[in-house]
Amino acid sequence: MLKPPISRLGGKSKLRKTIIEMIPEHICYVELFFGAGWVYFGKEASKVEVINDIDRELINLFKMIKYHAPEIERMLEYEFSGRDMFEEYKNYNIEYLTEINRAVRFLYLITQSFGSKGDHYGYGTNTKPKPQIFYKNVLSDLKERLRNTYVENLSFENIIDKYDREYTFFFADPPYLGTTGYEHEFGEKEHLLLRDKLSNLKGNFLLTINDHEITREWYKDFNIKEVEVSYSVSKEQKARKKYGELIITNY
Ligand SMILES: C[S@@+](CC[C@H](N)C(=O)[O-])C[C@H]1O[C@@H](n2cnc3c(N)ncnc32)[C@H](O)[C@@H]1O
Known part of the structure; x- marks a missing residue:
């Protein structure tokens, strides 16, 4: 498995194996929020691949x-x-x-x-x-x-419009609800637009998001898998904190 050249806030280093195992058959693989690209660099190449980030x-x-x-x-x-x-x-x-x-x-x-x-x-x-x-x-x-x-290098909704086909698979790892620190704002409005776009896809999607009452409510019509991920709080401290995440799919 390749390693990305950079780290990125919210990078999927810990979850990538689980995510890769869950990817369904597809022809076109689209990563909507690329960041450091842990999943893309970890998986086998698909026939057609698209990576996108607004940054x-x-x-x-x-x-x-x-x-x-x-x-x-x-x-x-x-x-x-x-x-x-x-x-x-x-x-x-x-x-x-x-x-x-x-x-x-x-x-x-x-x-x-x-x-x-x-x-x-x-x-x-x-x-x-x-x-x-x-x-x-x-x-x-x-x-x-x-x-x-x-x-x-577009916002996610434009990429969905361009690449959505029955044989497309979208991996979506947006900024977590309530997270700041990226250059581009991603609040409730953007999360709801993403939910609506994903709800009307011809293709399949897998979304990762923080486990929260609101996120569960938004995606209640889909398959929800709970996972726990531990991240170190800081390099100096050995302390690790556990966070609940959801892996949501429409297949
Ligand atoms: C949680 S990170 C993705 C982490 C990535 N999966 C990894 O393994 O490193 C979210 C990314 O979404 C990007 N982003 C924020 N708003 C966006 C938008 N409207 N459309 C596309 N990308 C966006 C940010 O620049 C950031 O790189």
Whole structure:
């Protein structure tokens, strides 16, 4: 199983095996909220694949890995983790950067920050900096995986309209209800639009969402599987917290 090059708030590293086992037969695989893409990078390739996220810098990174992985690796080869470099990357005006420079900047900021949020330089007293992006050939495998994939950068409802067929399978991992921290707002209005769109699909869907009275009510007409996931609260603490999640399907 491949590992994504970045972490992302709400990434599906812990649940991906369960999700992959539940994917039904399909021809076209669509990931509506790609993030770091744990499920996509973990599963076997489908005949047709589409990855989508509304975040422009995130999608630019995967597009650039697809077309220019060796150049990104070459540029990162001489980099190392440092607060000054972090601040420099953070303060660049991205409008003046090439797409490749933007991808390098995004990769650097996400991997070298606290909680992969890209805003504060991440350091630790009992963990090393994340060096994997500075090694060669890490991105090349991902590039192979991305070769036959359509890469989209739209809001989820437009992707559903474009790709929905009887043989399409949608994996939806939206921001959790009540979560903040992404650049684009995803509140009750967006969740209800997603519910309505998924309810009227020709194809199949699998949705992951936090276990909450409201989310159960929204999806009461579908199959609901409860799962528990434990996440570490912080790197310094060994403490782990358990969260209830729901895996909802229309098949
Ligand atoms: C929970 S994360 C997905 C995590 C991913 N499954 C993983 O394994 O890393 C949710 C993603 O939805 C994206 N997003 C937010 N609003 C969106 C929208 N309206 N349409 C598409 N993507 C959106 C965010 O940028 C974020 O990357």
